[in-house]
Amino acid sequence: MNRLLLVEKKNLIKASIALLITSGLGLSAPAVLAYAIDTYLMVGDYEGVMRCGGLLLSIAAVAFVSQYFQSLWMGSIGQRVVYRLRDEVFHKLQSLPLAYFAGHQTGDLISRINHDTEKINQFFSQSLMRFVGSIVSMVGAAGFLLALQPRLGAAALGPAVVVGLLTAALTPWIRSQNTTNLVSTGKVSAEVTESLENFKVIAVFERRDYFRESFDEVNRRNYAHALRAGVANGVLGPFYSLCSHLAQLIVLVYGLILAARGEFGLGLLIGYLVYVDRVYNPMRQLAVLWATFQSARAGYTRINEILEERSQLPVLPAGKCEPHAPRIEFREVSFGYREDQTVLNRVSFKLEPGRSYAFVGPTGGGKTTTASLISRLFDPTSGVVLLDGRDLRSYSAEERSRKIGFILQDPFLFSGTLGDNLDSLDGLEGMFEKGLETPVEGLSLGQKQVVAFLRAIQRSPSLLILDEATANIDTVTEKTLDRLLQKLPPETTKVTIAHRFGTIENADQIFFVNQGLVEPTGSIHHAVSRLKEEQRVS
Numbered sequence: 001m002n003r004l005l006l007v008e009k010k011n012l013i014k015a016s017i018a019l020l021i022t023s024g025l026g027l028s029a030p031a032v033l034a035y036a037i038d039t040y041l042m043v044g045d046y047e048g049v050m051r052c053g054g055l056l057l058s059i060a061a062v063a064f065v066s067q068y069f070q071s072l073w074m075g076s077i078g079q080r081v082v083y084r085l086r087d088e089v090f091h092k093l094q095s096l097p098l099a100y101f102a103g104h105q106t107g108d109l110i111s112r113i114n115h116d117t118e119k120i121n122q123f124f125s126q127s128l129m130r131f132v133g134s135i136v137s138m139v140g141a142a143g144f145l146l147a148l149q150p151r152l153g154a155a156a157l158g159p160a161v162v163v164g165l166l167t168a169a170l171t172p173w174i175r176s177q178n179t180t181n182l183v184s185t186g187k188v189s190a191e192v193t194e195s196l197e198n199f200k201v202i203a204v205f206e207r208r209d210y211f212r213e214s215f216d217e218v219n220r221r222n223y224a225h226a227l228r229a230g231v232a233n234g235v236l237g238p239f240y241s242l243c244s245h246l247a248q249l250i251v252l253v254y255g256l257i258l259a260a261r262g263e264f265g266l267g268l269l270i271g272y273l274v275y276v277d278r279v280y281n282p283m284r285q286l287a288v289l290w291a292t293f294q295s296a297r298a299g300y301t302r303i304n305e306i307l308e309e310r311s312q313l314p315v316l317p318a319g320k321c322e323p324h325a326p327r328i329e330f331r332e333v334s335f336g337y338r339e340d341q342t343v344l345n346r347v348s349f350k351l352e353p354g355r356s357y358a359f360v361g362p363t364g365g366g367k368t369t370t371a372s373l374i375s376r377l378f379d380p381t382s383g384v385v386l387l388d389g390r391d392l393r394s395y396s397a398e399e400r401s402r403k404i405g406f407i408l409q410d411p412f413l414f415s416g417t418l419g420d421n422l423d424s425l426d427g428l429e430g431m432f433e434k435g436l437e438t439p440v441e442g443l444s445l446g447q448k449q450v451v452a453f454l455r456a457i458q459r460s461p462s463l464l465i466l467d468e469a470t471a472n473i474d475t476v477t478e479k480t481l482d483r484l485l486q487k488l489p490p491e492t493t494k495v496t497i498a499h500r501f502g503t504i505e506n507a508d509q510i511f512f513v514n515q516g517l518v519e520p521t522g523s524i525h526h527a528v529s530r531l532k533e534e535q536r537v538s
Helices: 002-006 009-039 046-095 098-102 106-148 150-197 199-204 208-234 236-260 266-307 367-374 397-403 445-457 475-485 524-537
Strands: 328-335 344-351 356-360 382-387 404-407 463-467 493-497 509-514 517-521
Touching: 002 009, 009 046, 009 106, 009 266, 046 106, 046 266, 106 150, 106 266, 150 208, 150 236, 150 266, 208 266, 236 266, 328 367, 344 367, 344 382, 344 517, 356 367, 367 463, 367 493, 397 404, 404 445, 445 475
Parallel strands: 356 493, 356 509, 404 463, 463 493
Antiparallel strands: 328 344, 328 382, 509 517
16 A cells, blocks of 8 residues: 555645644634633723634635645545556456466455445545544644643543543454455355356246345345444444543533633633544544544455465476477376365376367366366466476466467457457458457357457467367357368367367367376277266266
């Protein structure tokens, strides 16, 4: 957060100067009032009273202008800080490995970017200067109280000490309740996101009741957490008000005693009461502002958890490339998504340039995991993966993207037109009437997959991975995709992951993936027989 505020250093200085002017003028007003009463009003000098009234009016006018610019500058600072913070969080999320998102709900991450940063925005834009201004006013007014009459000032500030100790004692609990509330709000967002993303499946299987009950449960828990946070945020207010009234009572009683002894003038007593209000009224505001600060602090803690995440896919120094190396080589590779789970166990194999390979096996056997390791969505827990004879970890993300194409079962296209996704249509204009100006919205699944294929092929990758890429399309579209694959450079290595054995008939080599092993198998008939045997045993 400090680095984000350093950019706003000049504006912060200007806002702070405006704050000091506003607070200083506010603190001078009671002294002018007391002087006017004791010096002019008590002796009937109304001309002097008018002069003091004009001075008070000038003080109020200047304070209004300084407070206006203070609010303007701080509001702008808050918006810019949150803009940069959201931008930083989003870019950080883009740099994190796939494993991070497997352990975090999408809705919760969205809530952190939107809801939690908004808490910070509210604090900077609306509360920070009021927070600092309240402290300055309290300290300044307390100084006036002690300077004017030390004994009376000490008595008036006694309740403030009590409420200060109470605030320090309750702060950890208030922050904890706000953190819990933000986490609960994130879970509500996650539940809504999951329901909307899977609404088609929910509607098909008529499970609206299940998701409705699930959301009701999450919403009830969030309501309870929000209620407790609201109680925590408001618990200090009554204590601050009580201490304010108690302090005014002390000043009134003790001040009248001193006035009766001739030690205190009436104007000074009135001014003293105003200064007491200048101590305790900001303190009452601090009860609200302190809760806002704790909520913003809790939000930043959740955001900072993302910012402090370190990518588990560091780029290693580039080593020497082995001559005449295979396109991909696994050397004693082991991997598991958890420490107690092994998906691949000491796997070794080679994929040569320009050849076609297929990975088959039962569901959950490790086919997609193998493809994910080839494209470095994950790193092996042991062993090494080589691309063109060089450790895959030594390639930057940009280099890997140029060399490796990955087409999934569910195609993803950028919103807009085909021109936002492709350089050209390469003879497929007949499929899309408006050419590159065709809107992405409204395309069928098959058309989207054609675009995804063409997009990958136009980059001429050294390695193309097809992960169930033709599982959900018709045979006509599949033939179109086969024609597109013929446009790949002859040195491109193709890797196909499929359950439909008809899609791998032309593979040069088939690997069977199951129980932690990746083993070459014979013909496609041998692969089918082995898969049936595995299914029978299981």
